[in-house]
Amino acid sequence: MKKIILFFLLIINAVPAYTQDTDSTESELTLISGYVRGERDKPLEGVNIVIKGTIDGSTTDKKGYFEFETEEKGNHKLLFTLQEYESKTIDIEIIPGQNINIDLIIRKEEAKTEEIIVTASSFTSGSNNAVTLTPLEIVRIPGADADIYRAITTFPGSNQVDEGSRITVRGGNPDEVLTYIDLASLYNPFLFDQTFNVSSYSTINPWGLKGINFTSGGFSAKYGNVLSAVLDLKSYDMPQSTGMFAWMGLANASLDGVYLSKERNFGATFSLGKLFLEPYFAINGKYSEYSPIPQSNQLGGTLSHKIGKTGIIKMYANYNDDKVGIYNESPTFDGYFNSSTKNIFSNIKLTVAPSSSTLLNAGISFSGNNRDISYGIISTKTDNTYSKARVEFTKNLTSKIDINTGAEYEYTGYDLSGIVPLYSFNIGNNAPSLNLDISEKTGRLGIYAESQIKFSDRFFAIPGIRADYLTISGNISYDPRISFGYQINNLNSVRGAAGIYHQYPKLDYFVRSPENKLNPEEAVHYILGYEYNNDNKLIFRVEGFYKDYKDLVLYNRRDLYYRSEGDGYAAGVDVFLKAKIANKFTGWISYSYLDSKRKQYESQNTAPSNYDITNNLSVVGSYNLSSQIVFGATVKLSTGKPYTPVTGSYYDKEQGVYVPEYGATNSARFPVYSRVDMNAQYIFSLLGKFAVAVIALNNIFNQNNIYDYTYNYNYTEQKEIITNNRRTLYVGLGLQF
C-alpha cells in the first residue's frame, strides 16, 4: 500500500512540472495590444490592463499604448482600471496565434454620492472641486472669531444681524436661514442669541467639519421649510486620530479630545468650553454695565461605530447654557435686560452603503431650547422643542444619472408663559400687561426626489420636487426646483437655478392667527451666474438673482390677526474674487448690491425689508510671513440698515407715558457701517508639542457703529446705542497633545 501512495505522490508532483515544460515549449503566445483614451481622444497613461484571474497584463504608456503576451486561451474578461476613471471590463476570446487589438475610451468617474452637489449661489468646502472656504480660513478670518457664521458674512449675499453669529441673506429675515448638521436641523446653534447688544456666538466647532456648504439661494429639493439660505454641515463620521487640544484665551477656555480605536472601527470625541469675560473686560474696558457678566458653559461629544464594511452609526450630543444681564435705557424703563438660555441638541445618524452605487442615510434628532427673559414688566419663559426623523436614499442609476430621494417628519412644540406688556411702547414695572400661558404644537411631513443628470461632459442639470404637509394648518406645499451648470471650458462655467421655496410661519404667529389659517411663506428664486476658476488659485464669480415673495405673514389692522397677506421682492448682484498666491497669500473681495422690499409683519405698505443693505463690501487677506507666522486683515463696509423713525408722540393720561408716533416703515437708515479687524497667528513648539498663539485686534479704528436707537421719555431726543464691539484685544494659546 505504501508503494501505491508513493507512486501517486510522484505522479501528482510530476503533473505541474510536466505541464509547465509542455507549456513553455509548445504553447503559442497571443499578443494583446491597443490604445486607451479619455475624453476628447486624450491618450491616457497608467491605465492598468489585466486578464481577470491572472497576472497577465500591462500598463499604458504616455501615448496610451499597451501590449502584452499571454499563454491563456478561450474566453476571458479584460479589465481596464485607472485612478479617477471608471473601470471597464470587456469580453475577449483568445485564439492561439491570433493577436488581439483593442482601442478603448474610458470616462472620468462621476462625483461620488457623498460629495456635495455644486449649485448656484453656493460656497463649499470638502472634497468638492469648487473649494472656496476651509476650516482654517474660518479660524483665520480676522474679526470672525473662529465663528463659521461670521466667516460666511465675508462672502457675498450674507450680512450680520448685529455683529454676532445670526446672519441674514439677500435681504431675508434671520429665521429664513437654516443650518443642517448631518441631516438634522439645528435651530439654536448660538450663545446669547437675540440678546440686547450682546453679540451671539456659534456653538459649532469648525475643526470638526469635513464639509461646509453655504447656499444663499437656489438650493436643492432635499432642503425643506426654508425660504432664503441653507448652511449644510457634514461632520467627520469617525475621528481621524487620537489626541487632545487645549485652548486658553483672554475670554474663554476649552478642551477637546478625540479617540480612534486601533482597529479604527470605534471613535469618540468630547468637547468642554467655558466663557469668562472678566480678564477680557479688565484689559479692553466695559461699554455697558452687566449683572451678571456674560457667561456660558458647553459640553458635548460623539460616539461613532463602524457596522460591517460600509456602515457607520454616529451619536452626537451637545449642551450649552448662557446667562447675562445688561443695563439698558428706554423711554419707559431703565434697568437690566436679563436673559438665561439652555440648549440641548442630540442626533443619531446611520449610514450604510448596501452596494457600491447605493447610499442610505437615516437619522433622528432632538433639540430643546429653553429661555427666560426679564426686562421691566416683561418676564417670560419660552420652550421650543424640535424632533426630527429623516431617511435619505441615493443611487447612481448610470454613469450619467444619480437619484436622491428622502422623507422627513418633524415635530415642533412651542410653550410661552409669563407676563408681557399690553402695549409695546410701555414696559415699565406698572405697565398694563397680559398673563400668558400658550402651548402650541405641529408636525410637518416632507418628501422629496431629485436627480442629477449629466447630459454631456460639460452640461448637467438637477431637477427636483418636494412636498410638505403641516398638520396645524392642513396646508400642503409643492416645490419644483431646478439647477444647472455648463462648463464652457476648464476655466469658465455658467450656473443657474430656479425654483419655489416655502417656509411655514413660526408657531407664535399661528397663535395669533384666525383658526391657524396661515399659508407657508413663499419665495420664487431665479439665479444666473458666471464663474472663472483657475484651479482655485484665482476665482471670480458674478451672480444675479431675483426673488419674488408672497403669502408673507402680515399683521391685519382690521381684525388684529396675522394673515398670509404680505408680499415683496429682492433683487441684486453678488461679485466675488478670490486669489491664492503660492501658499503665501490668500485673500478675497466680495461685493453685493441688494434691493429688497417687503410688506410683512407690521409694515402695511411695501417698504425696504429690515435687512435691505444696499451695498456691502468685504475685503479679507491673509499673508504667511513664514511657515510659523500668519498675518490677516478684514475690512467691512456697508450701507446702514433701515429702521422706522419716531416722528412725534402724544401723552397717554391713563398710562402716564408718551406714546410714540412712527414715520413710514424703514424709511430711515443707520449711518454707514465700517470695521477693520486684524490678527496674527504664531505656530511653534511648546514642551515638544504643537502650539499656536493668536493675537486679534478687532475694530482697530474704534468705529462707533450703531446697534440701535432709543429715545427719551417723550421721544423728543433720539439717543444712539453704540455697539459693544469697540476696539478690543484678544490673545489665546492652543496646545495639541
Place this chain on the structure above:
Amino acid sequence: MKHKISVIAFLVMTLLINISIKAGSDFDKAMMKAKKNLKEAMDKSDETKLIKVRGQFERILQLKKDIWLVNYYIALSDYGLSMTGMASNKSDVIKKYTLSGIDVINKSIDENPEFADSYVLLENLNFNRWQYEQDKMQEIISATQSADDAAKKLDPNNPRLLLTNGIASYYTPEAFGGGAKVAIPQLEKSIDVFKTRKEKKDIYPDWGYDLALGYMALSLIKRDDDGDIKSAKSYIDQAVKINPESDFISKYVMKQYKEAEKE
C-alpha cells in the same frame, strides 16, 4: 473500505497542497519581480516606471493572496509617485497620489492591522499632505502622530519607523524641536537595526537602509562639528555600496557633501 477512503482523502489533500504551493510560488515570484522593479523605479524617481510597477502590483491582486501586502506595495508606489510630484513641484500630482496612497494603505491596515510597516507608510504619506493642504495642519499632525504611535506599539525597533522619525527631525526646524542634532541619534539607531535586521519573508518590505545612511550623511553635513564631514563621506560610501543605483545617494547626497567639503 476505510483504507481506500483514507488513501483517496490523502491524495486529494496532497493535490490541493500542491496546487496551493504552485499558486504561492507564482505569487512570490510575481511579488519579487514587482518589488525589484519598484526599487529600480524608486532609485531613479522614474514616474513612468513607477506607474508601470503600480500596475504590476494591481495585477497581482488578481491572485487574491496576501491582498494586504499587495496593497501595501501599491500604496508605496503611490508614495513614490507623490515624491516625484514633489521633485517636479506639481501639487496636483502630489495630491492625487498621496490621497490614493492613504486610501490604499488604509485598506491594507483594515485587512492586517498588525503590520507596523503599513503605519510607517501611512505616516510618510500624511507628511506629504503638508505640500497641498497646510490648512489642515492640526489634522495632519494628529494623523502622523497617531500612525507613529501605532507603529511604535507594534514594532518599536522597526528601522523604517526609526528612519522616518530621523527624516522628520532632519526637516523640522530646531524651533519646533527638530534639527540635525535630534536626527542623528535616531538615524544611528535605524542604521544599527538595519545592519542585523532580516525580514520574516523576502516579499516583505526591506527598503530604507541606503536612505538611513544617506540622511545620516546629510545630518552630519548640516551639524558640521569637527570630523562630521569626514564621517559623512564614510556613510555615503556605505550607502553606495549597498545601493549603487540610488540617484538620491549618488546625486543629491553626494552633491551636498561636495559642496560642504569645498567650504
